[in-house]
Amino acid sequence: MEFSYRCLVCEMVNVFPGRCKDGYNCMRCKGALTPIGEAKVHKKPNTSITVDVNVDTEPLTEALELAKELEGVLARLSPHQK
Ligand SMILES: [Zn+2]
Numbered sequence: 001m002e003f004s005y006r007c008l009v010c011e012m013v014n015v016f017p018g019r020c021k022d023g024y025n026c027m028r029c030k031g032a033l034t035p036i037g038e039a040k041v042h043k044k045p046n047t048s049i050t051v052d053v054n055v056d057t058e059p060l061t062e063a064l065e066l067a068k069e070l071e072g073v074l075a076r077l078s079p080h081q082k
Helices: 048-077
Strands: 002-007 013-017 033-039
Touching: 013 033
Parallel strands: none
Antiparallel strands: 002 013, 002 033
């Protein structure tokens, strides 16, 4: 959990991991910090894996099913050919 602190000198918001601000100072001006509260660091949602899986496997499954169907159709159409 990250915690955010505002610099009392330049008003810059600093985010640090953990609640303890001992030894922390403003990254810009080294000024004293006052705690604001919890901070959530926004990360890009990692949706690419799900999207990739959906895109890559579904046509493949469909193609395999289609191939099986065609195999059955061909077998019925030409039962004596080997
Ligand atoms: Zn500052």
